[in-house]
Amino acid sequence: MSETACVFCKIVEGEIPAERIAETDEVLVISDINPQAPHHYLAFPKQHIEVFSKVPGVARSLFECIEAAVKKRDLESLGGFRIVMNLGKAAGQEVEHIHFHLLAGRPFQWPPG
Numbered sequence: 001m002s003e004t005a006c007v008f009c010k011i012v013e014g015e016i017p018a019e020r021i022a023e024t025d026e027v028l029v030i031s032d033i034n035p036q037a038p039h040h041y042l043a044f045p046k047q048h049i050e051v052f053s054k055v056p057g058v059a060r061s062l063f064e065c066i067e068a069a070v071k072k073r074d075l076e077s078l079g080g081f082r083i084v085m086n087l088g089k090a091a092g093q094e095v096e097h098i099h100f101h102l103l104a105g106r107p108f109q110w111p112p113g
C-alpha cells in the first residue's frame with residue numbers, strides 16, 4: 001500500500017477526519033471508526049511504517065502516546081483494557097500502516113479469535 005493511498009496517512013494530513021485523542025510529533029491516537037468495544041482507539045506513528053522490523057524504533061513514542069490516551073479516557077478505572085497489534089492478513093490486519101488497537105469498557109475473551 002502506498003503512502004498516498006493510506007487511510008492513516010490521510011488522517012495524519014487532515015485529509016480524512018478523525019477524533020484525535022492524543023498526539024505527539026511522532027504518534028497519533030484516534031478513535032476507531034468501527035469500534036469493537038465502548039472504548040476503541042488506534043495508535044500509530046505519523047510516519048508510514050508497514051513492516052514489523054521498524055516497530056522497535058517507534059515503540060517508546062507509541063507507548064507514551066497510548067499512556068496519554070489511557071489517562072485522558074481514564075481507562076485504568078474500567079477494570080482492564082487490551083492492547084493489540086494485528087500483523088498480516090492471517091492476523092486480521094486491514095490497514096497496512098502499523099498500529100496498536102487500544103480497547104476497553106467490556107470483558108475480553110482469551111484466547112482471542
Ligand code: AMP
Pocket residue numbers: 007016018030031032033034035042085086092093094095096
Ligand atoms: P486492522 O484490521 O488491525 O488493520 O485495523 C484497522 C482498523 O482501522 C479497523 O479497526 C478499522 O475500523 C479502522 N479504520 C479504518 N478506517 C478508519 C478511519 N477512517 N478512521 C478510524 N478508523 C479507521
